[in-house]
Amino acid sequence: MEEVQKLEKRKKTPNKKSIEELERVVIRLAGDSGDGMQLAGLKFTSASVMLGNDVSTFPDYPAEIRAPQGTLAGVSGFQIHFSSTEIYTPGDKLDTLVAMNPAALRVNIEDLKSTGILIINQDSFTPRALSKAGYSISPLDDGTLSNFRVFPVNITKLNKEAVSSIEGISSKQINLTRNFFALGLISWLYARPLDSTIKWIEKKFSNRPAIVKANAKTLKAGYYFGETNEFLSVQYTVPKAEMKPGLYRYISGSQALALGLATASQLANRELFFGAYPITPASDLLHELVRLRGYGVKTFQAEDEIAAIGSIIGASFGGSIGVTGTSGPGLALMSEALGLAVITELPLILVNVQRAGPSTGMPTKPEQSDLLQVLFGRNGESPLPVFAPQTPGDCFKLAIKAVRIAIKYMTPVVLLSDAYLANNIDPWKIPNLSKLSPIEINNPRKSSMGSDGRFTPYTRDENLARPYVVPGTKGLEHRIGGLEKEIITGNVSYDPVNHEKMVNLREQKVSGIGKEIPSQVVEGPSKGDILVLSWGSTYGAAHTASENLRKEGFSVADTNLRFLNPLPANLGKILSSYKQILIPELNNGQLHFIIQARFSIIAESLTKVQGKPFHVEEIETVIKNIIGGIEHD
Amino acid sequence: MEEVQKLEKRKKTPNKKSIEELERVVIRLAGDSGDGMQLAGLKFTSASVMLGNDVSTFPDYPAEIRAPQGTLAGVSGFQIHFSSTEIYTPGDKLDTLVAMNPAALRVNIEDLKSTGILIINQDSFTPRALSKAGYSISPLDDGTLSNFRVFPVNITKLNKEAVSSIEGISSKQINLTRNFFALGLISWLYARPLDSTIKWIEKKFSNRPAIVKANAKTLKAGYYFGETNEFLSVQYTVPKAEMKPGLYRYISGSQALALGLATASQLANRELFFGAYPITPASDLLHELVRLRGYGVKTFQAEDEIAAIGSIIGASFGGSIGVTGTSGPGLALMSEALGLAVITELPLILVNVQRAGPSTGMPTKPEQSDLLQVLFGRNGESPLPVFAPQTPGDCFKLAIKAVRIAIKYMTPVVLLSDAYLANNIDPWKIPNLSKLSPIEINNPRKSSMGSDGRFTPYTRDENLARPYVVPGTKGLEHRIGGLEKEIITGNVSYDPVNHEKMVNLREQKVSGIGKEIPSQVVEGPSKGDILVLSWGSTYGAAHTASENLRKEGFSVADTNLRFLNPLPANLGKILSSYKQILIPELNNGQLHFIIQARFSIIAESLTKVQGKPFHVEEIETVIKNIIGGIEHD
Amino acid sequence: MTERENPLPSPVLSPKDFDSGFDVRWCPGCGDYAILANLKRVLPTLGIPKEDFVVISGIGCSSRFPYYMDTYGMHTIHGRAPTIATGLKCSRPDLSVWVVTGDGDGLSIGGNHLMHAIRRNVDIKILLFNNQIYGLTKGQYSPTTKQSKRTKSSPTGSIDYPVNPISWALGAEATFIARTIFQYPDHMQEVLRRAAEHKGVSFVEIYQNCVIFNDGAFRYATDKEMRYDNVFELEHGKPMKFGRDQEKGIFLHGLTPKVINFKQAGFDESDLLHHDENAQESTLAFFLSRMRYPEFPEPIGIFRAIQKPTYNDLLDAQMEEAKNTVTKPLQEIVNGDENWTVT
């Protein structure tokens, strides 16, 4: 601890280097997947957040568990955007890149801004490592990096020097601390304090004092190296962002979803039953929820996705809040059972964390290409509500909303997240749970008894919802199932007109959820040249692009759909207020298809199907092109 | 045989009754599911077809295997429309109804035209049977049938009299021949010869002479009864239809599909591998194909639908023509594997025989509600061609076309049939197989070898198809799979730009199939007030309605889509030539959704979701309403 | 958690109380009727309130079962009943959860779920109606259909080797396994009662005759003349014998069974193999499951009944434990370990 105090003092004594203030910065730490870049990135994020910056991050790790060391496939990166103004994306181009080996350099260099800072672990640029990364000549020597401000540092060596004298540290362990040296160095560069990281180290390794020492020591060594070494001549600071007052934390989409679901369970005073089968990138939801068992969250690892959704249908029938989480291939397997939930009108939540398809596709990469599947991927007319959170924090909100709607309307609800949203880490203003309104259950009413004295499970309330009656309730025994059912009694019916009525009732019930959906709000002018209509996680990039262009004086508005079915009631009116509608999405135009179908309009589609989120710039460019086109008219 | 000759003679001797010629007639034979109505209907159809009528039929049987005798649920019906002009549907309203018991009467009476002929088996109208059918008073007595020409006949008694003297006939067997008495009676009424039926009986029961005798005898007894009995005073005839010269048979959609697939297999000179799991109404395809084993059709009954499609993916990889057949719930289960076929670019055919949904729905009833599912029910961007035959005969044609396209373009193809098309029986002009052009295989070309001397399975030809190389081919060993693959080499690739290119290539390949699709042809005026745009099996009703109205002088054109993806290239132009587009379909507006999305137009939707095909009249009414609306403009 | 009313004291119930009032829609003569009648007789005797029973089925003729029982029920989708029952039982351990399935529903499309429910020892009661055919889809062969049988989908004879449901359930580590026959009412009621009382998964194979598509498949076991030679009842601790005069006995010969007319041969009952349904290891039960007609008489009754903690109990124990270790309200978990205040 005295070490830290010393450090703090040092920081206060002005050093000879100049300090420059920046509005916002994007950095990326990249190395081999064994190099601990994710951890270093998280700690840098913590420190930035504690400093009061607005932050957005993007972790990016290899598909393989342990790809061969030093290969391009094994590169792991963590991007952090920190800012003194509100930000919505992890940033496009990098101000600074830290590359721990040649492979990391090769994979990431194209994202570095020209004149950007490039910190390289020079020790790792061995001939063998270079050739593994596919370099025949070292890029340090061939002039290809001349656009950047390159700082080769002997990180391996310096780290070793810092750590090797500590007692109880094996040579294998020594190299595992390199990430903290790098973190120290970059922390100095952007004037991030080390205390939160040191506290974390102390807690994490509390029973391994040598490891605590080693990590802390090399962290500081990196910091001092930046401070004392001549070649980094400028230190950058990013002032506090103005943020709404309140208690904040940072949170990933997966965490927020898990917490939202647990909160919903408490609000409904019903157990949450989470049945799932592991699949990337949805497994984290299971890992998060299993640790919330103490809060009435029951988890069940099923034998496959069909069993997962089956289990939650059973649990929902029993009165629990049935939830499952999956990704594309698993969703495909759930199609049939989801149809059963639709026709039995049981509440449940299906979280689909989208990844790049088709088929197995690119399992770790984000995409928004399951939208049409969740809407239409079932046999027969099988409508259900679909919501898509826009940010990690929104995952919490929409998780609660989904449970509320599912129970109130007796319907399955799909939440569309994606690999980006699930892993992305954003600061989040923590809600006060006691302020959230309880979720009420649709209990049976007197009117649900038929003339023969038997319970009629398909009587409907004013929302067209049927009563939620669970086994164990005396006198209300009833049977439900997948065959078409008679209006009111729920008995099996093959009557043609009854079938048509039931198809329409199910449709009307879901459309009726429109009244629960807030009016769509547009940012920017309420009429004008162009409206950027995004959905779900593309919010950040779309909004930032629009805002940037508004600042440049363009007539651009933007709005993000969090409710894909039913669509907000005022959407049609909004769409008709702009000359052009631009729909950016991480697929081949699925929302675009829906919008054209629903509103018979011609909209522009901007698609990106690269397993990567949009860059702000990509959207800006297209908007400008379109506006250019309009002005030529 | 002498009996038949006698009968023939009798027929030629003019009887005292008057004969009236009709253009077309719709009759329905209805009874308990144990009453043999399907068989009687089929035989009546045969006879009509032999007479040269155009014919269309619609069998309708209960969902239960053996519903309790005499109940409404147990009623089985067979409708026959026979005509001297071309017809396209089994007809809306009935000219004649034969009701073998009170339940059959109750279920079917609403479809009988007023003044229609109602023949009733009076013996079955016992108090017990009446009450089973939910009648408290006999409808024969309460005047409710006064709109019809009612002919109560003691069919049970008359049949017994005809048959009981035959040696070797048990009392149980006696009652089983009643359907032939009824068939005889109605055959007289519409002047159908009995010879084809008698021949069939002789063949069918060749080793049970007593049964042959009994059936033949009661058949004739029924005929003579009609002829001699006073109360049926008019005999109706329907002259031959003018049909294209050629060899004809009658055929159901299931049969035609099976024969088309077997023919395609011969054209491609590849074994057909049919892997399926039984499901109503698709099981018949398995039953038909298993009998074609002698023609190189291998069938495999899998443990479920996932295994079924898996097996055909394996068989296709091996070089066979992989085909599966299923219905809604099974299709849902196949979603994931279908995506694998898309990304591995293997040819296969999935026949989806649509039934009423959602979930288990009404398994025996037709619906067109899986269109969006086959287009979009897979994770990721997963395009594939979708064809929908319009008639049983068209099933044969499109089965061959599907195989041709699948192999030429290396893609799975979906054929959308439905419960109506599968069971519906139409006369069919039999094609000459030797006139069909062979199906060629996309063999590997020199250009498919990479620079490292390894085969590159994702090289593409001018159609963007990859070569079809099967295991066992020396030197072309390669691996395929569900992960995104590198352009050309097919190696696993996580490269963002490669992914986007592959997504687009798959899309373009499927769009490119457009050039294989005939230009959409419109019947009626090439521009005008209204275009009726139907798809698949709604062809008959939509076309008949339009034609009827054209005859009445309305400006109505009609066209039927057999190719749902890609859509015919000239469709956009056609759509723009009419003031209104009306899209009738047996779902809640799925093609309507697609058309609006693709062409940004406003179209009218006519939906029917009753598990029943359209009546011509239903479409006529809507067309007239719309035209009325247009004229008010 | 739920709007349960106080379940005690439960009124005395009769089979009629379990009548749902629906028209039963099986074919006349279908073996399913007998099973329905017997279960309706057993349920009222269990001391469980009617509203605590739930019957979950898949798809098939047999799976129409829930509609005919005035309990809670769900007629779900093909092969998935065990998954729904598992979720229900885990979330509501207070309920008595029954699964009704067929040889197609349970062993063809649903084999995996059945196996996993069995393996986990979820406390559900599984009744497999085995008619060795797909009834509802009108007569294709099933995974239990005898090889060479001609059916709709195998006009020249099925080439599938049938699975042995009892051996299969043993391979899946079932804690309770029994077999009974649709025409053995007393036996069936006893087996159903025991299945109900077993704490853990109960797997009961019921031979059931499909009169339409596979009539007579079990005649060897139901025919008055034939049954004595082809079927024997397992009784815990008792010697295994059969025949019209109980004159034939089963002997253990290494690891294979031998049938000997032990009375004639001068053996004593005590020389016969004795049944031990509680044997911890499943080898005896497996051995018994291999005895199939026509080579051997077929054992019916309880092959195995052992105690292992149920999945749902283990799950609840972990839930309890977790709840007991909770020290802070959910709000604090939501707040997280690292947070900061913006003022």
Added chain:
Amino acid sequence: MTERENPLPSPVLSPKDFDSGFDVRWCPGCGDYAILANLKRVLPTLGIPKEDFVVISGIGCSSRFPYYMDTYGMHTIHGRAPTIATGLKCSRPDLSVWVVTGDGDGLSIGGNHLMHAIRRNVDIKILLFNNQIYGLTKGQYSPTTKQSKRTKSSPTGSIDYPVNPISWALGAEATFIARTIFQYPDHMQEVLRRAAEHKGVSFVEIYQNCVIFNDGAFRYATDKEMRYDNVFELEHGKPMKFGRDQEKGIFLHGLTPKVINFKQAGFDESDLLHHDENAQESTLAFFLSRMRYPEFPEPIGIFRAIQKPTYNDLLDAQMEEAKNTVTKPLQEIVNGDENWTVT
């Protein structure tokens, strides 16, 4: 039917010929490497041309296998490899079709397909890489994970009872069943060779160490000090014995195994239980499958190898028969029995 070239005479192949040139992407130290190396050694010795091998896998670390073999191959979807292999083998009986699967891929999501492929005796070779964990999804428990194990999805210990893959395969009526261990190269090669040569389905469980998520799960069987007491090799016709000095033997005690230091106790080898891999009934194999560490030493090698016509042969026989009975061209079938001419 296909564009096969004349497959004979096949050149002499070496393991290197099976190298696909892809970078192998398993974690350093993963047990999968050893299996890959051993299979590459066995395939060239089988006298089968390289182009006639096909390796089909599902999804999982293990399922990346086909990419590393220069044969035909397909990396399919999770759990479905047996279905694809079945279709392939039935349509192309001339090929040597291998399935590579994991404990999750094969026994969790894919259990049903595996069971049905086994039951049907399709002539495919199934290798189940059992590391008792889900590797690819980063460490959740699998159906073979030991109870109480803490994993990502069971932080306080798994409550699932594991399945015994050998017992399970016996319940599915496998005709060839074997077990081997990733660190027993010679044994594995012998087992793989026998599996390849078996006509019918071959089911081989391979213990495989996941260094990242379940390291040491099989230490009892691979550790130099421990293996002698914990593992014994089954040899057809030979007595079952083990121990550093082969001093311990297996005795049959009714239907349960007994382990006795038979040398000390004065028994002769001939008193020991002898292995019979060809036993028609599967009871012996089942009995052996129940011997699990730590209560018993675990048998490895071939549990069972019996002959039954394969599914694909039966299918081809029916096809042949059908073709032989064909008397008229397809055109006549298309024409139908009842037709008429319009002129």
